[in-house]
Amino acid sequence: MLIGKVIGSIVSTRKNDNLVGSKFMVVETLAEMDQNVTRLVAVDNVGAGIGEVVLVALGSAARVGCDMAEAPVDAAIVGIVDDKIGLSGVNLK
Amino acid sequence: MLIGKVIGSIVSTRKNDNLVGSKFMVVETLAEMDQNVTRLVAVDNVGAGIGEVVLVALGSAARVGCDMAEAPVDAAIVGIVDDKIGLSGVNLK
């Protein structure tokens, strides 16, 4: 899974029926995890707010593990990180 | 999921039987999401037009979530983004 920060959300009125009710958050990956910072859209599964550091599951795990096996979802926020202690002290080369 | 802009479409006359009737759109990823802009082909699931900003699901989600579980499709347009408000205000480093 990757760790990122929620930086916004997007709205999509015209969408696949299986996505109705989903909340689409924009997550920016942390520079501590990968120097190549990127952003992705993940469906919120835990009530994450903007600014929070979250755990994101990718691929079929996002659908099957979040009770939306039939939805066209390939990324889901599955946890809120309490702190970033595990990430400190080591710098990416 | 990724966000991109529909910039064109392609036609394939000779193709896998399970793709007959599919519309293949060329989607360019937004620079706001990833500085490494790339293009991919996604099957249209929501009636997207050229120039529209769309949400694209990748992998098995594109097949299973769009009622084409038996088709060789790994990317589908599953929503049209109303605006890009969620993307503004933060620049990728």
Next chain:
Amino acid sequence: MLIGKVIGSIVSTRKNDNLVGSKFMVVETLAEMDQNVTRLVAVDNVGAGIGEVVLVALGSAARVGCDMAEAPVDAAIVGIVDDKIGLSGVNLK
């Protein structure tokens, strides 16, 4: 899906039983799609020839969508592109 050009083929005599009869084509991705041009091996599903521009499905779609669900295949040529009109007129930044 990605778009690429068939540039060759490879032969593998000693291989997994579920691959017997498969034709392995070497596909080079188009620079119009991604500046980082790469090559991959895809099983031919539509009778593509060398020099043709093709549509390639990746991941489980290549197996499940091409009647070879039990084969160790992660990429398949699923269409031949009629022309590249949809790709013209826009340059990757």
Next chain:
Amino acid sequence: MLIGKVIGSIVSTRKNDNLVGSKFMVVETLAEMDQNVTRLVAVDNVGAGIGEVVLVALGSAARVGCDMAEAPVDAAIVGIVDDKIGLSGVNLK
């Protein structure tokens, strides 16, 4: 699979129900495997400790292969590498 070193762990109190009891380790990929060193979060399946070199399975393999098919997990530590002999003697270009 990829090889990495366990460099820390993270705690997530608010998370998906199917993740309760999982241990989230931060794994840094080895420079011997890919010059582009990155970090990811993997669920521990073998009792790995910080500093150990481990084998990580990605994608559906992490769920299906580790008795957590219904959990939103896309990376799991599935082995501890005895030594790095197989990696020595060849430098990435």
Next chain:
Amino acid sequence: MLIGKVIGSIVSTRKNDNLVGSKFMVVETLAEMDQNVTRLVAVDNVGAGIGEVVLVALGSAARVGCDMAEAPVDAAIVGIVDDKIGLSGVNLK
């Protein structure tokens, strides 16, 4: 699928039960396929030896296509390439 050369192997005594008996080979991708040469660990399915050029299947194909659907494996060597003729004559830009 990707093409690579077997450059070594690793040993893991403490591992997931479904991996017992598997042989873990270190495969280096060919520069002819991608200028960004990387290494990965793949389970051997065809009896490949060090120095041989092999075909590697990634993702669920590695499990499902190699009779180890329940194992945490995301890469498998599924063929030995007879020669590299299909790769010659074209240089990556």
